[in-house]
Amino acid sequence: MDSGSFQLKRSCLALLFQLAVFTALMALLYQLLPLSLWCAFLALGAAAYLLFYRGTPQVTALDHLDGREWTLSAAGGKQRVQISHIIDHQAYIVLYFQHARAKPVIVWRDQVALKQWKSFKVLAKML
CATH class of the missing domain: 2.30.29 (PH-domain like)
Structure with a gap:
């Protein structure tokens, strides 16, 4: 070659980086929002990943x-x-x-x- x-x-580092950012954001939102609204943001984040980032x-x-x-x-x-x-x-x-x-x-x-x-x-x- x-x-x-x-x-x-495929990159494992890219996946770990995205997961770390998402986890940090969800931990921050868990402190700031009620549980029902936090669950909605969790579902929205998972849907956005599946629709936009995974399918590229x-x-x-x-x-x-x-x-x-x-x-x-x-x-x-x-x-x-x-x-x-x-x-x-x-x-x-x-x-x-x-x-x-x-x-x-x-x-x-x-x-x-x-x-x-x-x-x-x-x-x-x-x-």
Whole structure:
């Protein structure tokens, strides 16, 4: 596998992060709201996760073509995009694209092997 091709798997860190934020928010709301209203917010949060976050198509591969040109592979097929900028947050990297139809992609540390993660960080710094 060459250094410009990154095969992504599902991220446990992303799921744990979302769960931690939801748990903290629910603990705060438990202190502030009556139990019946808190249960309504709990159900609303679970429904929002199931409808919006769980059903989003996952990017399965990123291929660096040339310069800022990349190919995104997802369940729906391949899409050629141009990166506008990259933000490195140490635990994850966010890729922003120039086209409005391509949503930003978050690549978590546990989605790729350590060697690929290091080369991805170097490539992000070069762009």
